[in-house]
Amino acid sequence: MPDDVIVLHDALQQLRDYSRSPLTANRSPLILNLKNCGTALRFLQVHLERCYPGELITLTGDPRLMERNGAPTTQTTSALIMHGVDVPVSPDESPYITMTRRIVQAYPYIQLERDWSSAAFWYEYIAIHGGELQLEGLTDDSLQGDRIVADIYAEYFGVTTTFAPEGVNIKHHTSHIKHNSVSLNFERIPDLYPAIALTCERLGIILHATGTERLAYKESNRLEAVARHETRHDHRMAMALLVAGFPVDDTDCIAKSYPTFLEQFMQL
Numbered sequence: 001m002p003d004d005v006i007v008l009h010d011a012l013q014q015l016r017d018y019s020r021s022p023l024t025a026n027r028s029p030l031i032l033n034l035k036n037c038g039t040a041l042r043f044l045q046v047h048l049e050r051c052y053p054g055e056l057i058t059l060t061g062d063p064r065l066m067e068r069n070g071a072p073t074t075q076t077t078s079a080l081i082m083h084g085v086d087v088p089v090s091p092d093e094s095p096y097i098t099m100t101r102r103i104v105q106a107y108p109y110i111q112l113e114r115d116w117s118s119a120a121f122w123y124e125y126i127a128i129h130g131g132e133l134q135l136e137g138l139t140d141d142s143l144q145g146d147r148i149v150a151d152i153y154a155e156y157f158g159v160t161t162t163f164a165p166e167g168v169n170i171k172h173h174t175s176h177i178k179h180n181s182v183s184l185n186f187e188r189i190p191d192l193y194p195a196i197a198l199t200c201e202r203l204g205i206i207l208h209a210t211g212t213e214r215l216a217y218k219e220s221n222r223l224e225a226v227a228r229h230e231t232r233h234d235h236r237m238a239m240a241l242l243v244a245g246f247p248v249d250d251t252d253c254i255a256k257s258y259p260t261f262l263e264q265f266m267q268l
Helices: 003-020 038-051 063-068 073-084 096-104 116-129 145-156 192-201 212-216 222-228 235-244 251-257 261-267
Strands: 032-033 057-060 131-134 159-164 167-172 183-186 205-211
Touching: 003 032, 003 038, 003 251, 032 183, 038 057, 038 073, 073 096, 073 167, 096 145, 116 131, 116 145, 116 159, 116 192, 116 251, 145 159, 145 192, 159 192, 183 192, 192 205, 192 212, 192 222, 192 235, 212 222, 222 235, 235 251, 235 261
Parallel strands: 032 057, 183 205
Antiparallel strands: 131 167, 159 167
């Protein structure tokens, strides 16, 4: 199970136990250590405000998480919607927020999907090394904004996607006409930046990237990390660098989102 899920699960369990403890004058304040889990931080900031007002509860975590606190993010808006706050619909609303609205409307009848942002590293692998892979649990009509990774790799890198009931088949076509440069806006797809940027580098393609402001507030400053080929304890950087053939000195961080990635990668 991804570390991020475990961190949020454990924090909610501690909150449950805390709320059930006797309400006395000397009850100890609760400190929740969220490590480097930004999703848990943003969700719990809203959750505590809505459900635990006035309680002596502190959210803390790794130094990098504290640096990221207050950074612009769609996850806070998503958390507000999940807590019943009437957030007006914006004409240029991000796919992440739209997905949240649809999930809340469909609850409890929710169909779970695999993560398209994690699939990006296998698209990167096929684009750089060639071959063919099958990925289970991904759908063409996904609510995830990162579903666009299939279209990007088909248009620019010659990796086609065939959808089937069980998932997708991705394959590199050697007849693909190579692009000398690629222009992409990452404002709505910041998690795809490491895989796409390193794909371009390995294939000798110039990347013109816009909408990169949010990349500085991720688990690492991903603009700097990609430029310097550094992991910086960032799970997505570690996976992208490994696939691109760069040395990685920290693979433990991958468990944050994709604990089986290393095993699968070694099989290739």
